[in-house]
Amino acid sequence: MPNQWRSISSTLGRTATQCVERYQKLLDEASGVESSNDLGLSGLGSETLKAVGASSSETGDFNLNAEHKEAIPDAVDLDDDEKEMLSEARARLANTKGKKATRKARERMLEESKRIALLQKRRELKQAGITTKLKAPKKKFATQFDYNADIPFEHRPTGGFYDTVEETGSNDQALREFQRKVDKSGVKDDKAREKRPRNDKIQTTIEKEAKPQDEDSLFKKRKLELPEPEFKEDDLSKLSKLDDSELETALKERANAVGSNIDDRIKDAAQRIREEKRIQSALLITEEGEGEEDEASQTADSDEVHDQFAPTSGETDVKTSIRDRLAALPKPKNDFELIDEDEEDVEFGETEDVDGMSKTVVSTSIPEDEGEKERLRAVKAEEERKNALKRRSQAVQKGLLVPSVEPGTKLSVLNADDDVQKLVDKELVKLIRSDHSKLNHTTNIPIVADLDEASRKLVAAEIEQEINMDDLAAFKTAFTKIHETSYVLNVDPVVLVSELQSLVESSNKLEKALAKQINGYVKRNEALTEQSIKDLHELKDVDRVLAAMEMLRDGELGSANTRAETLREEVDVLVQAEQRAHETYLELKRSV
Structure with missing residues (x-):
């Protein structure tokens, strides 16, 4: 059994018996009693020794082997409570033969030994500067993790569709019932199987082999495979109807x-x-x-x-x-040739015989992969599409909608007399109509050719030159001057702050006055809203009850008609039976 000496023996590098003997020796030296135990390792083991000291009657000692000590006669004059305790102890000690009493005593002994070992361990740890507690310390925050009590990185299974609390309870109950049966009668083994001789199987095999066997069972016959019948039932029936x-x-x-x-x-x-x-x-x-x-x-x-x-x-x-x-495999052919990787074009020609080896040279280049060709063609087509898109108008490049414009439309009203502007408007109309025709795939409108690279560069240079004229420079200068000028208010900050504070105070006063005026309306609104919601719920409940009652009424009406019809049929049957009985009665009366 575990005790305090076994718990410290591994730490000290000694056996539990040596630890007990050393402790007893120190106690005897401290009390001035000479130890008479010359042979340290003789006698009882550590399981039968005392848990605390060597003296026979020290307060607080727990003796694991009290039955090995000599009986001390009881005092003659005892108090009533001591006599009662003594009688109870005698009654308890008298019942030492039962299993339950022995088990309980063993459990108490084990628990007390564990408790004393734990106290001794905590005392020694405290002397070493390590403070331990029986209970876990209080958590400083809610998510603090206690690695001694909790399971780190625990993944609990998700709950299923059904509640298994009752199953857990029934499983625990079944386990307790099984444990009770085991404690009472033990685990039942198959004694018949243990008593069965081991050579039963061998004997059965020998008897089976010794039995005489037929030739049919010794040699397995093959399945009889017959050809398909030449005449089927239909053919035979037809042939039977024919003449000779x-x-x-x-x-x-x-x-x-x-x-x-x-x-x-x-x-x-x-x-x-x-x-x-x-x-x-x-x-x-x-x-x-x-x-x-x-x-x-x-x-x-x-x-x-x-x-x-x-x-x-x-x-x-x-x-x-x-x-x-x-x-049947053909003979191997030796007509291959090693080719260097550096040679791009390998030429094959006539066949030559060198040292009995046939060499064939073929004049064909290494074919290019079809997938690579397809990829290069796709890249080239994409580049051509992008270049063609750059040569078109900006509206088409940006994906904007192109309107439908009539040929005689005038786009410039302010400069209607300007010949240059008229030409620009005319060209713009042509371009818009051309873009609209290209997008909608119409053929009745003339198409404006796309700009080539040289024309596009020339147009860009002209636009840049127009942008860098004196008017633009003057506009930039004026714009910069206006936005760089800082406007500072000639107002004292203190006065501004005081004005803002006065505005805040007046706003607060107005807000309070308004709250006083509309506070009653707000409360009334809340009360009416709550009452309306309550009435709405009641109305829904009443509607639900009304619908249920109407459904019940319809069902009752249908079932009432059915029941009435059934009762009418039963009454008709009874009336007919009564009439037949009356007729029978009259016939019997006449016959009498």
Whole structure:
């Protein structure tokens, strides 16, 4: 059991028994009693030693082995409470044979030992300058993390659709019930399985093998494969209805058809076997002449190999077919040539024989990748589109809407007499109409050609020259002068602040006066709003009840009609039965 000596033995590098003996020796030296224990490691172990001191009756000691001490006679004159305690202790000590009493005593002993070990550990830590507490310290803030109590980086599963609180309670109840049964009767083992002999299986196997077996069970028969019937039920029924001459003619025709069918099937099977023997690799894709030569060589080689490695009766068809296919492979060709990477254009020409090696040189350049060609074409088309867009008007470049303008439209009213402005307006109308025609794909309007690069640069230079004229420079100078001038108010700041404060005070007074005047209206508005909301809720409830009652009324009306009809039918049945009974009664009365 764990105690204070076991808890400190690992720290001191000694056994628990040595720690107890050292502690007892120090206590004896402090009390002036000479220790008579010369042999330190003899006697009882650390589990049977006292937890605190060596003296027999020290206050606060907890003796783990009180039953090993000599009994002390009780005093004759005891108080009433001491006698009661003594009798209770005797009654308790008398019941030491039961399992529960033994378990309870063991639990109390273990708890007390743990408590004393914890106190001793805290005392030693406190002497070393480490203060510990039994309870966790109070958190300084809500999100403070206690690594001794909480689980860091815990990911709790999300809640499901259904509440599992009842399941948790039932699981706990089932666990407690199982624990109670185990404590009472223990875990039930399969004793019959333990008593079963180990060689049961071997004996069963021997008996099974010793039984006589039939030949049918020893050798598994293959499934009987029969050909399809030549005549089906429909054919037989038709033939049975024919005469002798017609039957003979029909049978001859069917025999001829079946014979030709069989011949066709035999031919197909032979052709398929021939094709299987001529199977080549999928890598051998050559021209017609090469194919014929390869086929001839393959046939010769396959015949030679087939004669050399003729399959015996023990080999399977799979090995034979694999060997034939491997033998049908063509001879390797040695007509390749190593080419340097630096050479861009490799020329291939006639075939030369060098040292018995055939070399072929081909005069073709390395083909360019089609994907790269497509990408380059797309890049080039995009550049051409951008350049063409730059040559068009600014409105088209910016994606603005182009209006539809009539040819005789005048855009300048102020300078109507200016010939230059008239030409500009005319050219502008042409440009707008041309852009509108290009965007809408119309053909009845003349198209203005786009500016080339030289014309565009010339226009840009002219615009720059017009911008840098004297009027623009004068405008810039005046604009800068106006905005650089600072306007300072000739007002005393103190006076301005006082005026602002007076405005604030007057505004506050007006606000208070206005609040006094409209405060009643505001409260009245709030009360009426609250009452309106309450009335609205009540109205909704009443409407809901009314709708439910109307639905109930409709249902009751329908069911009432149905019930009334049912009752009428029952009454009619009763009336008819009564009439029949009355008629029977009258007949019986007449007969009597």
